[in-house]
Amino acid sequence: MIAAVFLALMLLLLNASPAPALGPHVEASTLPNGAQLLVSEQHNLPLVVVSVVLDAGARLDDPGHEGLANMTSEVLTEGTTTRSAAALKEAVDSLGASLDASADSDYAVLGLRVLKQDIATGLALLTDVLLRPRFAESEAARRREAVLAEIRAQRDNPNEIAQRAFQAAVFEGGPYSHRVEGTEKSVAAINRAQLVDFYRRYYRPANAFVVVVGDLTVVEAQALIGEALRDWHGEPTRVAFPTAAGPSPVHSVRMDKAVTQASIILGHRGVMRTSPDFETISVMNYVLGGGGFSSRLMESIRTRAGLAYSVGSFFTVNRGVGAFEVVMQTKNASVADAIARARSELERIRNEGASDEEVNEAKRYLTGSFSLRLDSTTKIAQFIGQVAFYGLGLDYAERYIERVNAVTKEDVQRVARQYLHPEGLTEVIVADLSQATLPNP
Numbered sequence: 001m002i003a004a005v006f007l008a009l010m011l012l013l014l015n016a017s018p019a020p021a022l023g024p025h026v027e028a029s030t031l032p033n034g035a036q037l038l039v040s041e042q043h044n045l046p047l048v049v050v051s052v053v054l055d056a057g058a059r060l061d062d063p064g065h066e067g068l069a070n071m072t073s074e075v076l077t078e079g080t081t082t083r084s085a086a087a088l089k090e091a092v093d094s095l096g097a098s099l100d101a102s103a104d105s106d107y108a109v110l111g112l113r114v115l116k117q118d119i120a121t122g123l124a125l126l127t128d129v130l131l132r133p134r135f136a137e138s139e140a141a142r143r144r145e146a147v148l149a150e151i152r153a154q155r156d157n158p159n160e161i162a163q164r165a166f167q168a169a170v171f172e173g174g175p176y177s178h179r180v181e182g183t184e185k186s187v188a189a190i191n192r193a194q195l196v197d198f199y200r201r202y203y204r205p206a207n208a209f210v211v212v213v214g215d216l217t218v219v220e221a222q223a224l225i226g227e228a229l230r231d232w233h234g235e236p237t238r239v240a241f242p243t244a245a246g247p248s249p250v251h252s253v254r255m256d257k258a259v260t261q262a263s264i265i266l267g268h269r270g271v272m273r274t275s276p277d278f279e280t281i282s283v284m285n286y287v288l289g290g291g292g293f294s295s296r297l298m299e300s301i302r303t304r305a306g307l308a309y310s311v312g313s314f315f316t317v318n319r320g321v322g323a324f325e326v327v328m329q330t331k332n333a334s335v336a337d338a339i340a341r342a343r344s345e346l347e348r349i350r351n352e353g354a355s356d357e358e359v360n361e362a363k364r365y366l367t368g369s370f371s372l373r374l375d376s377t378t379k380i381a382q383f384i385g386q387v388a389f390y391g392l393g394l395d396y397a398e399r400y401i402e403r404v405n406a407v408t409k410e411d412v413q414r415v416a417r418q419y420l421h422p423e424g425l426t427e428v429i430v431a432d433l434s435q436a437t438l439p440n441p
Contacts, residue, residue, distance in 0.1 A: 041214075048214035048216055205234060211384045288346070297342060312326070363404055374397070
């Protein structure tokens with residue numbers, strides 16, 4: 001009898017379906033032109049998303065022409081050698097599709113979202129934009145004015161002013177020292193020839209990941225993409241990944257603006273996205289300032305002292321070294337008190353670490369909310385593109401959960417001591433300096 005039950009249990013285990021993987025299944029291959037093709041079948045909706053992720057971000061802007069990567073992506077979809085901007089827009093709209101391009105600090109993305117039945121037509125439009133952009137003077141001028149208007153609008157936003165100043169101070173002229181959109185002076189100096197040159201240097205297949213997610217089989221996607229991009233050629237542009245040598249600089253930046261709420265950023269250089277401690281840092285930062293109302297910074301500065309409506313901390317994600325930031329807004333009269341409390345919390349987590357309860361709450365949130373990053377076709381494509389670009393491995397979703405769950409309170413204190421430097425904070429304050437109570441510089 002016991003032997004029969006044991007045999008039945010063994011058969012049940014052998015025939016049981018394996019637990020579904022948390023992350024999307026991805027099939028990787030290389031196109032003849034050197035581009036990496038990453039395909040994830042998602043057949044729940046008759047949609048297809050195609051993202052071309054290129055190593056063409058703002059960190060590659062030419063000195064004096066900050067904003068060049070952004071402007072290149074802005075103008076990319078504003079007409080081709082075969083279609084005017086209006087004709088291209090009409091063709092995309094007639095499919096009920098979307099076709100857009102953007103750039104961030106590290107990479108640029110050209111993205112298509114289209115119904116499966118229109119995939120061939122949609123790919124033809126994407127290919128036209130990717131291979132044959134016109135960079136017409138009139139369209140470049142129009143987009144330039146739009147970017148300049150955006151930059152000018154930021155003059156009235158103390159948070160934007162503080163962020164610009166913080167980046168410039170912490171990265172001191174390096175590839176991450178400027179905002180993606182550039183400055184008024186640098187954007188005004190960008191001309192068509194520079195856009196064309198940037199495109200020719202960096203929009204190359206060997207620098208690209210082509211991500212396809214949706215209602216296509218791997219075989220269908222490989223055939224369609226291979227045919228659509230058969231004329232896309234070019235040798236890779238070798239780009240050194242930026243690193244930050246030496247200790248983070250320490251600056252005290254105080255900017256006078258007639259505001260009732262001061263904007264404050266405290267921080268220093270952080271880690272690269274590929275840091276083996278990234279997941280442990282995420283747990284630590286959730287306890288410190290990334291956990292909303294449950295974070296220590298929020299508890300100290302808002303709940304107990306009533307000094308700020310919002311306060312938080314985060315580590316920026318870059319291919320090179322990013323930054324750690326504490327960001328908050330408070331009344332001019334309470335600037336010094338709010339900063340002192342923030343510094344105290346940095347010291348406390350370094351010296352005391354975190355409790356088991358705090359660590360477990362952070363782990364539950366980070367693992368439980370992870371699936372929200374994969375709850376649409378577009379988000380899955382974005383996730384795959386980022387994982388591929390940063391070289392994290394296509395099984396990263398599973399390893400992320402494993403690494404987060406393995407974090408202990410001892411690990412949290414270790415990374416707090418290693419990566420938080422309260423004695424070396426750059427301090428940016430945008431406030432009415434005549435009314436503000438300021439800490440000693």
